[in-house]
Amino acid sequence: MKKLPQQSWIRALDSKFKICSKELTNFRICYKALMLLVCLCLLMAAWKSPINLSKLNKAKKAADLVAGTTHKISEEEEYYIGRAVAANILSQYRLWKNIALSRYLNLIGKALVLKSVRPEIFGGYHFALLDSAEANALSAPGGIIFLSRGIVEMAENEDELAAILAHEIQHIVSKDPLKAIKSQRLKSLGAFAAGEALGSSNEVLGIFKNSVLDITGTLLQKGYSRGQEKNADLGALKLLAATGYNPYALLSILKKCQAIEKKKAKAFSAHPSASNRMNYVRDALKRVSASDMRIRCIRFKKSVPR
Amino acid sequence: MKKKIFLLIFLAMVAFLLAGKSLFVQVLRSQLLAKPDFLSRSLASLSKGARLELIETQGSWYLVKNSNGLKGYVHRSAVIKSKSTLSGAIPYKKGASDQELALAAKGFNEGNEKKLRGGREYDFAAVDWVLDQGVPPAAVAAFVREGKLK
Numbered sequence: 001m002k003k004l005p006q007q008s009w010i011r012a013l014d015s016k017f018k019i020c021s022k023e024l025t026n027f028r029i030c031y032k033a034l035m036l037l038v039c040l041c042l043l044m045a046a047w048k049s050p051i052n053l054s055k056l057n058k059a060k061k062a063a064d065l066v067a068g069t070t071h072k073i074s075e076e077e078e079y080y081i082g083r084a085v086a087a088n089i090l091s092q093y094r095l096w097k098n099i100a101l102s103r104y105l106n107l108i109g110k111a112l113v114l115k116s117v118r119p120e121i122f123g124g125y126h127f128a129l130l131d132s133a134e135a136n137a138l139s140a141p142g143g144i145i146f147l148s149r150g151i152v153e154m155a156e157n158e159d160e161l162a163a164i165l166a167h168e169i170q171h172i173v174s175k176d177p178l179k180a181i182k183s184q185r186l187k188s189l190g191a192f193a194a195g196e197a198l199g200s201s202n203e204v205l206g207i208f209k210n211s212v213l214d215i216t217g218t219l220l221q222k223g224y225s226r227g228q229e230k231n232a233d234l235g236a237l238k239l240l241a242a243t244g245y246n247p248y249a250l251l252s253i254l255k256k257c258q259a260i261e262k263k264k265a266k267a268f269s270a271h272p273s274a275s276n277r278m279n280y281v282r283d284a285l286k287r288v289s290a291s292d293m294r295i296r297c298i299r300f301k302k303s304v305p306r
Numbered sequence: 307m308k309k310k311i312f313l314l315i316f317l318a319m320v321a322f323l324l325a326g327k328s329l330f331v332q333v334l335r336s337q338l339l340a341k342p343d344f345l346s347r348s349l350a351s352l353s354k355g356a357r358l359e360l361i362e363t364q365g366s367w368y369l370v371k372n373s374n375g376l377k378g379y380v381h382r383s384a385v386i387k388s389k390s391t392l393s394g395a396i397p398y399k400k401g402a403s404d405q406e407l408a409l410a411a412k413g414f415n416e417g418n419e420k421k422l423r424g425g426r427e428y429d430f431a432a433v434d435w436v437l438d439q440g441v442p443p444a445a446v447a448a449f450v451r452e453g454k455l456k
Binding site: 029033034036037040073075076077078079080081083084087088090097102103106107108110111114115117118119120121122123124126128144158204208209211243244245292295296299 | 315332344384416419428430435445450452
C-alpha cells in the first residue's frame with residue numbers, strides 16, 4: 001500500500017472534513033427550517049382552532065365567575081325567554097287574529113328590520129296584534145313585537161305605523177327587554193352552568209319563570225328607563241330614514257300620544273311622557289330629511305280597517 | 307437546497323393564511339344571498355350550526371362558501387365565529403358530551419319552556435300562531451318596491 005506523504009494526508013483529511021462540515025451545516029439548516037415550519041403550523045392551527053377558542057371561552061367563563069360575572073344570554077336563549085314572555089303577555093291580552101292586517105304589519109316590520117343593525121336574530125322578527133283598546137306597543141326578547149288595536153287605530157298612515165314598529169325594533173336591537181332581568185338571577189344561573197353551585201332543575205326553572213316576570217313587569221307596568229326610550233326613539237328615526245319612511249311620522253305619532261295623555265286615558269303607561277320625547281325627537285329631526293309618503297297611503301287604507 | 311426549503315416555508319405560510327376561517331350559522335334559518343343585500347336572490351338555505359368558510363368581509367356582510375362549494379353573502383348577525391358558543395339545541399345534537407348536555411340544561415331553553423306549557427300564565431299556542439304568520443322574502447321585496455322604500 002502506497003503511503004501518502006504526511007502533508008498530502010493532512011490535506012486530504014482537511015478536504016474531507018470540509019465536505020462533512022458543509023453537509024452538516026446544510027443538515028442543520030434543513031432541521032431548523034423544518035422545526036420552524038412545524039412550530040408555525042402548530043401556532044396557526046392553535047390560533048384557528050375552535051376547540052382552543054372553546055377552551056379559552058371556558059377559562060374566561062371560569063375566571064369571570066370568580067369575579068362574580070353573570071350568565072351571558074345566547075341568541076337562542078333570548079329566543080326561548082322571548083317566547084315565554086310573549087306567552088305570558090298573551091295570557092293577559094287576547095291576540096287579534098286579523099290575518100290580512102298581521103301580514104301588512106309583518107311586511108312593514110320586515111322592511112324596517114332589513115335596515116337595522118341586527119337584521120338576523122335566532123327565530124326572526126314577528127309582529128302581532130293585541131285586541132286591546134289601550135294604545136300600546138310591546139317588544140318581547142327574541143323579536144316578537146305586539147301592537148294593540150288602540151295604537152293601530154291611532155295611526156293615520158303607514159309611516160306612522162312604521163314609526164311605532166321602528167321604536168320597538170330598536171328595543172330588540174339594544175336587547176333592552178333582557179336588561180330587565182335582575183342581575184342576581186343571571187349570576188345564579190351562571191354559577192349553576194359553570195358548576196360553581198349546585199342548582200336543581202326546579203331552581204333553574206324558578207330563575208326562568210322569574211326572569212320572564214321581570215321582563216313582563218317592565219313591559220306592562222314599570223317601563224324602560226328614559227335613557228333606553230330616548231335611544232329607541234333616536235334609533236327609530238335613523239331606521240325610518242334608512243328604510244325610506246318619513247322620520248317625521250315619529251313626531252306626528254308622539255303628538256297623538258300627547259293628546260291622549262292630556263285626556264288622561266291609559267296610554268303608553270310604560271313610556272315616559274310624549275311631550276318629553278317630542279323635544280329631543282324635534283331636535284334630531286333637524287338632521288334628517290322628510291320623504292314623500294303619499295304613495296303608501298293607498299295600501300294603508302286598504303289594509304287597516306277603520 | 308436552502309432556497310427550496312425557504313420557498314416551501316413561504317408557500318406553506320401563504321397557503322395557511324389564505325385558507326378561510328370558519329363561521330357557523332347561529333340563527334334557526336338564514337339565506338346564502340347572491341349579493342350583500344337582503345332583497346337579492348337566495349342561492350341556498352342555511353340552517354343553524356351550518357359551517358361556512360369565510361372568504362372576505364364587506365362591511366356588515368361576509369362573502370362565504372358553503373359545504374357544497376357555493377359562494378354567496380351572509381349578514382354578520384346570522385353567524386358566529388366559534389361553534390362552542392352555540393347553545394340550547396346541543397341536547398338534540400348527536401354525540402353531545404355530558405358536559406354540553408349539563409350546560410344546555412341550565413339555561414333558558416326548550417326544556418324549561420316545556421315545563422311552563424299548560425300553565426294558565428302562558429299561552430304558547432297563541433305564540434305559535436304569531437310565529438306562523440311569517441312573510442316570505444320575495445313578498446318583502448315587492449312591498450319595498452311598491453312603497454318606494456329602500
